Amino acid sequence: MLRLIVRREFVTRVRSRLFLIATGLLLVLVAGYIAVQALVFNRAVTTVTVGFTGQAQALAQPLKASTAGLDVRVETRTVPDLQAGENEVRSGSLDVLVSGDPVEPTVVVKDQLNPTVAAALTGLVRQGALNRAVSARGVDPAAIEAQVAAAKIDLTALSPTAAQRTQRTVAGVVVAILLYVALLVYGQLVAQGVVEEKANRIVEILLSTVRPRQLLLGKVIGIGLVGVLQLVLVGGVALVVAARTHVVSVPTIGVTAVVGGLVWFVLGFVLYALVYAAGAALVSRQEDVAAVTMPITMLIVGSYLALFWVLASPDNPVAVALTMLPPLAPVLMPARMASGDAQAWQVLLAVVLTVSTIAGLNALAARIYANSVLRIGARVRLREAWRGRQA
Amino acid sequence: MTVGGLELTGITKRYGDLTAVRDLTLQVQQGELFGFVGSNGAGKTTTMRIVLGVLTPDEGQVRWRGAPMTFETRRRTGYMPEERGLYPKMRVAEQLTYLAQLHGMSAADAARSVSGWLERFGLADRAADQLLNLSHGNQQRVQLTAAVVFDPLLLVLDEPFAGLDPEAVDVMSDVLRERADTGLPVIFSSHQLDLVERLCDRVGIIQRGHLIACGTVDELRAGGPRRLWVEAPAGWPDGLPGVRLVRADGPRALLELDPSTDDQVVLRAALAVGPVREFRRDRPSLLELFREAVSGPGLDASA
Numbered sequence: 001m002l003r004l005i006v007r008r009e010f011v012t013r014v015r016s017r018l019f020l021i022a023t024g025l026l027l028v029l030v031a032g033y034i035a036v037q038a039l040v041f042n043r044a045v046t047t048v049t050v051g052f053t054g055q056a057q058a059l060a061q062p063l064k065a066s067t068a069g070l071d072v073r074v075e076t077r078t079v080p081d082l083q084a085g086e087n088e089v090r091s092g093s094l095d096v097l098v099s100g101d102p103v104e105p106t107v108v109v110k111d112q113l114n115p116t117v118a119a120a121l122t123g124l125v126r127q128g129a130l131n132r133a134v135s136a137r138g139v140d141p142a143a144i145e146a147q148v149a150a151a152k153i154d155l156t157a158l159s160p161t162a163a164q165r166t167q168r169t170v171a172g173v174v175v176a177i178l179l180y181v182a183l184l185v186y187g188q189l190v191a192q193g194v195v196e197e198k199a200n201r202i203v204e205i206l207l208s209t210v211r212p213r214q215l216l217l218g219k220v221i222g223i224g225l226v227g228v229l230q231l232v233l234v235g236g237v238a239l240v241v242a243a244r245t246h247v248v249s250v251p252t253i254g255v256t257a258v259v260g261g262l263v264w265f266v267l268g269f270v271l272y273a274l275v276y277a278a279g280a281a282l283v284s285r286q287e288d289v290a291a292v293t294m295p296i297t298m299l300i301v302g303s304y305l306a307l308f309w310v311l312a313s314p315d316n317p318v319a320v321a322l323t324m325l326p327p328l329a330p331v332l333m334p335a336r337m338a339s340g341d342a343q344a345w346q347v348l349l350a351v352v353l354t355v356s357t358i359a360g361l362n363a364l365a366a367r368i369y370a371n372s373v374l375r376i377g378a379r380v381r382l383r384e385a386w387r388g389r390q391a
Numbered sequence: 392m393t394v395g396g397l398e399l400t401g402i403t404k405r406y407g408d409l410t411a412v413r414d415l416t417l418q419v420q421q422g423e424l425f426g427f428v429g430s431n432g433a434g435k436t437t438t439m440r441i442v443l444g445v446l447t448p449d450e451g452q453v454r455w456r457g458a459p460m461t462f463e464t465r466r467r468t469g470y471m472p473e474e475r476g477l478y479p480k481m482r483v484a485e486q487l488t489y490l491a492q493l494h495g496m497s498a499a500d501a502a503r504s505v506s507g508w509l510e511r512f513g514l515a516d517r518a519a520d521q522l523l524n525l526s527h528g529n530q531q532r533v534q535l536t537a538a539v540v541f542d543p544l545l546l547v548l549d550e551p552f553a554g555l556d557p558e559a560v561d562v563m564s565d566v567l568r569e570r571a572d573t574g575l576p577v578i579f580s581s582h583q584l585d586l587v588e589r590l591c592d593r594v595g596i597i598q599r600g601h602l603i604a605c606g607t608v609d610e611l612r613a614g615g616p617r618r619l620w621v622e623a624p625a626g627w628p629d630g631l632p633g634v635r636l637v638r639a640d641g642p643r644a645l646l647e648l649d650p651s652t653d654d655q656v657v658l659r660a661a662l663a664v665g666p667v668r669e670f671r672r673d674r675p676s677l678l679e680l681f682r683e684a685v686s687g688p689g690l691d692a693s694a
Contacts, residue, residue, distance in 0.1 A: 004489065004492050004493055008489055012478075197478075200477065201474045202478060204445055204470065204476065205477075206493065210493060
């Protein structure tokens with residue numbers, strides 16, 4: 001029974017053109033946003049294509065390895081001979097051509113050599129020369145190399161996460177904005193769904209065979225699943241794009257943001273959907289939905305307005321308290337989780353508070369819904385809806 | 392009285408100070424087509440919603456086959472609300488299948504039943520269309536299908552004939568008659584009294600929440616005063632004991648007889664004056680019965 005209702009709510013919405021267009025648009029927006037971020041982040045990174053020919057090919061792998069993590073991306077490939085390589089450098093399809101003895105290679109460029117590549121090549125060549133000189137004196141170069149490799153600096157970072165801070169804050173803002181929009185949109189969908197059934201009287205047919213609580217629950221779950229599907233798609237694409245463009249240096253930032261966002265969407269959606277449904281049950285026309293759900297919408301907008309202040313003052317006790325408060329937690333907590341400010345006990349407390357609020361609202365909303373959804377006509381007063389009597 | 396069908400006993404429903412239905416008792420037998428007539432706001436819809444369990448009565452009980460009506464029986468009740476309602480943007484067949492399943496049918500049975508009914512109404516080719524793209528008449532057919540598609544045990548239809556074209560009225564009448572003939576109690580309300588008179592086995596007249604008359608149309612007629620239409624030379628009935636002139640229509644007069652008055656005495660009195668062209672028992676239409684019933688007790692109540 002419940003399954004039937006959930007399926008109808010889910011299928012009719014997922015199949016609608018609106019959902020397909022909105023999801024597509026959202027995917028493009030999020031992927032585009034990350035790609036733009038990646039461009040800004042990676043502007044300093046240039047790609048240098050290096051061609052190797054003859055013995056010099058032995059330098060290809062070491063060059064790649066020694067430039068990994070630097071501000072250039074080296075792409076290497078083999079060129080058949082010197083002449084062909086030079087032609088390619090001239091035409092621009094190769095930036096650098098390396099040929100000859102790996103210890104004393106000839107390097108050809110069009111005008112100038114990228115300094116990072118120059119330094120890396122010089123380092124390799126010097127190492128080769130060192131190896132050769134060392135072996136000429138009867139010493140095993142591998143032993144020397146091991147000793148050299150063992151030498152390292154002792155690094156102390158005074159503020160280790162400072163570099164990640166920006167990425168984390170951006171992730172927090174993105175998640176919070178997505179959740180804010182999703183809660184508003186899906187809350188409204190629930191409200192419209194309730195009024196749709198009430199306005200066209202099908203609710204009378206439905207309630208002769210289904211109990212009001214089931215109808216309400218089926219609607220909330222069905223529409224919620226649509227939201228989860230959409231956010232999973234968006235979150236998944238965001239993670240893939242972020243990984244591909246290296247915009248987030250630590251992958252856990254993205255994963256925390258997406259998983260935290262999903263969990264809080266579910267909690268926040270159920271919380272708000274119940275109130276939206278109860279509110280919408282009071283009116284009989286779609287035109288009245290906005291007015292009756294205004295206070296709920298204001299709460300969600302309020303959490304959005306609080307977002308930037310909360311993220312800017314992570315240690316302020318008022319900000320911490322607001323983050324855990326049920327009406328605001330669904331937007332603020334995932335943002336603070338993504339930004340890395342939320343501590344485990346805070347997350348846990350916020351979840352417990354929200355779940356208990358949902359439990360209380362469930363009974364309240366079901367009662368108001370059951371008492372109002374058949375009363376077609378003027379807006380039902382909240383007190384009447386609670387008592388179930390018409391004045 | 393057999394306890395085969397639907398029974399309402401002492402149903403009362405109040406909305407604050409307003410009593411929508413007051414101590415209403417009636418039975419609808421299996422296979423019986425019961426017409427519910429009354430002015431707007433008389434309590435028909437409230438009564439039907441109570442039967443459906445969509446409203447709970449303040450007093451009284453709805454019984455089915457001798458036992459209080461359960462949720463399971465209500466699930467097998469076909470209902471057509473007064474202002475029709477289906478999902479406008481849902482496809483016809485999908486919508487009907489969904490409703491049939493909600494009423495307890497398996498997916499396969501539901502699909503079979505839906506296609507059977509759509510076939511019958513000539514809507515098979517519209518099965519995949521959204522409801523709002525159908526004409527008004529076809530939407531009504533779909534609405535009727537929604538009430539009968541799951542093989543209900545009982546049919547309750549609020550104003551099923553409202554807004555139907557003559558052809559659709561025929562279809563609706565046929566389906567209601569046919570469902571009743573398969574043994575279902577069928578209860579419906581209507582303002583089209585000629586239709587109710589023609590179609591229904593029994594009729595209930597409801598006024599301000601009271602069931603003021605209930606029975607076959609003939610029984611309702613029998614309950615009223617005896618009246619005669621007589622066409623005879625003018626002036627003849629004056630002074631006849633136990634006879635009252637209701638109205639004159641040209642040479643014809645409508646007379647109301649006291650219960651003790653013998654109509655043969657009246658006939659002889661008329662013949663004594665001159666030739667009698669017409670002499671017949673007045674058979675009031677349901678409309679006339681309704682008007683009388685509605686005005687009578689209402690006046691009593693206010694006196």
